[in-house]
Amino acid sequence: MGITADGKPDGVKGASVCRWRVEKPRAADSYTVSVTFYAEHGVDDLVSSQEKTPVQLGKHKGVKALGDMDAGCVIALEISATSRVDVRAIGGDSAALCEPAMVAAEKVEARLP
Template sequence: MPSGGAGQTTDPTTSKAPTTSSSPTTSLDPCDLLSSSDAASLGVTTSAVPRKRGSVKSCEWRVVKDSVADSYLLGIALQNGLTLADADSEKQAERLDIGSHKAVRFLSTNPGICVVAIELSAKSRVDVEAVGGDGQKLCAPALDAAKLVEPELP
């Protein structure tokens, strides 16, 4: 592989990797955090749909059930600059450990949304959301999805 310093050598014991202020979310693609087999195990019936809201990268899948009322969207959003403490909710967030990550599960202030926020760093998290009719009923599938996403996280 060509390098800009042809002929130069570097002592690996004294060199440091370049430091950056980038968040762990910058190297992630939310659509890659849920494999097609994991998505199928959750009942996903559509392909991943990438979204971008401002600086937030996200991905959505649809889970179609027998009735429209039981169908919902499953989403994964990369939240740079938000922490678990920032979990915005009218109800008390439930603290969880998912794999090696700290997490919280909460009902959004917007009706019909349950969120499982997984901590990536002191200033970033991944939100796994289930959006539909009854947010409380959607907390189980949101948690199931979060357990499948967590092993893919740094």
């Protein structure tokens, strides 16, 4: 995926987050991948004004959506009815970032319960 450094943990109220930067030769093509675990928010709680498209990765169902205000692409995977993992690619062209978000989500899904 082009990730060259360890992830950086971060905390958001009600969630655990880790972020990685993907550096490309052109700065405009670089982006950030984040993985966020929500222990008390299921896939149905994903907030987006954009259309949510159902996805199935391995044994996990979820949704894919473009971020609001061109904030990348998110793949939300259901852990339970009340918990989920979001995998986001954030950078320039939101639609183009759905491919790396999906690649990262496939890697994350393989490790989910």
